Amino acid sequence: MAAEVHTPAAPIDEAPVPLDEAGYDRLRRRQWLASEARADGVDRRTLLRMLSAAGVLATPTLAVPVLAPARAAAEEVPKPVPGIVKPLPAEWFVPRGTNAEMRWDALRDADGEAAVGRHVPVERFFVRNHTSTPVIDPDTWRLKLFGSGLRGAPVAERPVEFDLDALRRLPSTRISALIECAGNARSYYRSQQQQSVPGTPWTLGGVGSASWRGVRLADVLRAAGLTRGAVDVLPTGLDPHYVVGGTDYGPVRRPLPVAKALDDVLLAYEMNDEPLTPDHGAPVRLVVPGWVGIASIKWVGTIEVADHPLYSPWNTDFYRLWGPDYPDGGSVPLTTQVVKSAFELASGAVLEAGRGHRLHGRSWSGAAAVRGVEVSTDGGRSWRRADLRDEPRAHGWTRWSIDWRPERSGPYELRARATDRQGTTQPTRAVFNREGYLFGAVVVHPVTVAQDSGPRALGA
Numbered sequence: 001m002a003a004e005v006h007t008p009a010a011p012i013d014e015a016p017v018p019l020d021e022a023g024y025d026r027l028r029r030r031q032w033l034a035s036e037a038r039a040d041g042v043d044r045r046t047l048l049r050m051l052s053a054a055g056v057l058a059t060p061t062l063a064v065p066v067l068a069p070a071r072a073a074a075e076e077v078p079k080p081v082p083g084i085v086k087p088l089p090a091e092w093f094v095p096r097g098t099n100a101e102m103r104w105d106a107l108r109d110a111d112g113e114a115a116v117g118r119h120v121p122v123e124r125f126f127v128r129n130h131t132s133t134p135v136i137d138p139d140t141w142r143l144k145l146f147g148s149g150l151r152g153a154p155v156a157e158r159p160v161e162f163d164l165d166a167l168r169r170l171p172s173t174r175i176s177a178l179i180e181c182a183g184n185a186r187s188y189y190r191s192q193q194q195q196s197v198p199g200t201p202w203t204l205g206g207v208g209s210a211s212w213r214g215v216r217l218a219d220v221l222r223a224a225g226l227t228r229g230a231v232d233v234l235p236t237g238l239d240p241h242y243v244v245g246g247t248d249y250g251p252v253r254r255p256l257p258v259a260k261a262l263d264d265v266l267l268a269y270e271m272n273d274e275p276l277t278p279d280h281g282a283p284v285r286l287v288v289p290g291w292v293g294i295a296s297i298k299w300v301g302t303i304e305v306a307d308h309p310l311y312s313p314w315n316t317d318f319y320r321l322w323g324p325d326y327p328d329g330g331s332v333p334l335t336t337q338v339v340k341s342a343f344e345l346a347s348g349a350v351l352e353a354g355r356g357h358r359l360h361g362r363s364w365s366g367a368a369a370v371r372g373v374e375v376s377t378d379g380g381r382s383w384r385r386a387d388l389r390d391e392p393r394a395h396g397w398t399r400w401s402i403d404w405r406p407e408r409s410g411p412y413e414l415r416a417r418a419t420d421r422q423g424t425t426q427p428t429r430a431v432f433n434r435e436g437y438l439f440g441a442v443v444v445h446p447v448t449v450a451q452d453s454g455p456r457a458l459g460a
């Protein structure tokens with residue numbers, strides 16, 4: 001045990017993922033300790049408390065990495081996020097624990113030209129991992145379906161199986177859809193509303209749009225023998241169990257109602273016309289349009305189909321709303337995402353006074369297409385309509401721009417406020433919930449206007 005803990009970890013992309021439970025456990029613990037160990041719902045302090053309560057910190061072999069986590073990470077794992085396979089250049093990503101946030105300013109190049117179109121390239125797409133990216137052999141991978149909601153009620157030990165070729169032989173569909181973390185923009189509860197919430201402190205970069213190709217979950221369910229009595233569908237990921245201190249929550253999995261499963265859910269094997277990459281769920285992931293990202297289970301291994309409601313920690317303990325404005329015991333499990341907007345601009349960007357700037361941004365909503373966007377450059381006192389650059393589309397974002405010529409130098413606050421086709425407009429304040437999910441309020445974007453030509457932040 002001691003020897004294993006002190007053995008320097010090979011970089012994750014070179015190390016085969018250990019298959020046995022104990023191996024998973026060691027890998028996980030190393031990652032938790034070597035990185036910031038944050039995940040939705042669990043901040044570092046809570047984690048350390050739980051680890052210590054579980055007696056993990058008292059183990060002498062673990063005391064060393066706990067005392068010097070940063071150095072251990074630097075020596076052993078020279079990657080910004082050890083559990084992520086793809087490179088995470090600092091100009092594109094902000095590392096956040098086991099996750100990588102997309103930088104919105106990276107959507108424009110130095111001249112202010114668009115660097116990213118409607119879809120975010122795979123190499124720039126944010127990553128949200130509860131633990132770490134597994135590298136799965138597509139040739140031996142099987143999708144296994146079982147449960148009381150299928151004809152003959154196959155059990156887990158004798159499931160209905162599809163290999164990748166079988167899935168590819170079914171009719172394929174391509175959809176454009178956003179994946180967005182329920183905790184996206186969480187950090188603004190603290191910075192704008194002085195409300196402290198645990199979990200990954202995302203700014204606005206826990207979201208991305210891509211084109212997905214795959215087979216409709218409906219077709220796979222029907223091919224597997226879906227019955228009329230089926231109620232819930234539970235996809236389970238093949239990534240390591242999610243373990244916090246003494247609690248093993250098992251593999252990442254979250255039920256969804258059969259109505260949504262039959263509506264528009266995709267079992268995707270391609271992202272932006274290329275086979276899925278490991279970090280985004282290879283060989284096959286769910287894409288659940290409009291819903292919180294956790295619904296879009298990556299690395300799907302099994303799907304249980306049941307004639308009764310199903311539960312997992314991801315629809316009971318996590319991803320519901322708790323707080324003074326919600327029912328005792330919490331809200332129903334989260335589904336649809338809220339309306340949000342972001343500027344393609346760094347927070348604190350410097351813009352030149354006395355000349356025209358074109359501000360660019362994007363707005364999106366889980367419920368409907370975004371039909372209008374207003375921008376304020378004077379701290380929210382007055383608003384102007386932005387020019388929409390996309391035909392508004394459900395499950396995609398609407399790109400927009402607006403011209404601005406600030407005369408006086410000094411600090412300014414930019415705001416963008418979108419309205420979707422359901423008529424929902426972003427509020428000034430988000431309703432607090434304990435875990436800091438679904439921050440949909442207008443985000444205050446500080447910039448500085450300077451007399452001298454500072455860095456040319458934007459094109460004219």
Ligand SMILES: Nc1nc2c(c(=O)[nH]1)N[C@H]1C(S)=C(S)[C@@H](COP(=O)(O)O)O[C@H]1N2
Pocket residue numbers: 125126127128129130131179180181182236237238239252279280281292293294295296297298299
């Ligand atoms: N198996 C598995 N699926 C998962 C997760 C995970 O950790 N494991 N994270 C979920 C969450 S919380 C989000 S926001 C999205 C992120 O997808 P991405 O990493 O491709 O951007 O995947 C979801 N699917």
Ligand SMILES: [Mo]
Pocket residue numbers: 040128180181182183292293294
């Ligand atoms: Mo998420």
